[in-house]
Amino acid sequence: MRETEVLLRELDEDGILRLTMNDAKRRNALSEAMLGQLGDALAAAASDPSVRVAVLAANGPAFCAGHDLKELTAARTAPDRGRAAFAKIMAMCSAVMQSIVACPKPVIAEIEGVATAAGCQLVASCDLAVAAQSARFGTPGVNIGLFCSTPMVALSRNVSAKHAMEMLLTGDMIPASRAEQIGLVNRAVPPEALRGTTMEMARKIASKSRMTLATGKRAFYAQGEMSLAEAYDYACRVMVENMLARDAEEGIGAFIEKRVPEWQDR
Incomplete structure (x- = not known):
């Protein structure tokens, strides 16, 4: 050192x-x-x-x-x-x-x-x-x-x-x-x-998707500075974009099919 x-x-x-x-x-x-x-x-x-x-x-x-x-x-x-x-x-x-x-x-x-x-x-x-x-x-x-x-x-x-x-x-x-x-x-x-x-x-x-963690952490701190209505509006937009991400599609599919998801962090 x-x-x-x-x-x-x-x-x-x-x-x-x-x-x-x-x-x-x-x-x-x-x-x-x-x-x-x-x-x-x-x-x-x-x-x-x-x-x-x-x-x-x-x-x-x-x-x-x-x-x-x-x-x-x-x-x-x-x-x-x-x-x-x-x-x-x-x-x-x-x-x-x-x-x-x-x-x-x-x-x-x-x-x-x-x-x-x-x-x-x-x-x-x-x-x-x-x-x-x-x-x-x-x-x-x-x-x-x-x-x-x-x-x-x-x-x-x-x-x-x-x-x-x-x-x-x-x-x-x-x-x-x-x-x-x-x-x-x-x-x-x-x-x-x-x-x-x-x-x-x-x-x-x-062990979680890096993309999902980054999305969630950013949204958590951002919404905390907003009014209730603004926070929900913002969080809804985040959820829509998150749903369109590859890892969300894979994660939901894996849950339905009862298998371990394979993350690509995107």
Whole structure:
């Protein structure tokens, strides 16, 4: 591993790409290097036909501790007191979070340890999340005078307003069991079952038509920003186009004929 390589990549025979944050000394903070490599990896995964599902994991005691506060603090020595550097990092972080949502491949977070501030934002931005029961989550910026405004965007789109506001206003850490209750993660499992559970979910999803998954993921996020009538109108158009796709014809035919479908991802 190169000294500057803070993200490891591994693609298996099922088309599951594991992206493992590997900067344990900095608790996998979203430094400029980490954000750059995450952004590059997600862009590559989006266009790589061999990738069917991406899993975002981490090495070390923390999944992700949020922004690298030492890196941000060092920028205060600039004449503008860090304004340009802060703006650059926030823009990079926002772009990575949006690229997860925009990626046509499902992205699953696999969380062991803590996920705080922008690290919690990272979990909330993923399509699915599986956590070890020992994992903890929080948006503690308020404790250091820095409200978690950007994490708020993803968090408030995953959990109810009052649950999000409680986390944002108190800065309290919540256990994985609570994160599962409020919908921040899909499952909280024993630590020894974390990878197995995540990979089982990933393989199940990877066995589906890539075209169908991309169609559905894009439509899911698009309709969420529409009024009810607009959402139904949009979803009807998506269904019509999906019905005309080769894999829908094959899948329906296979169901009727009681056989396993043969996907062509188109």
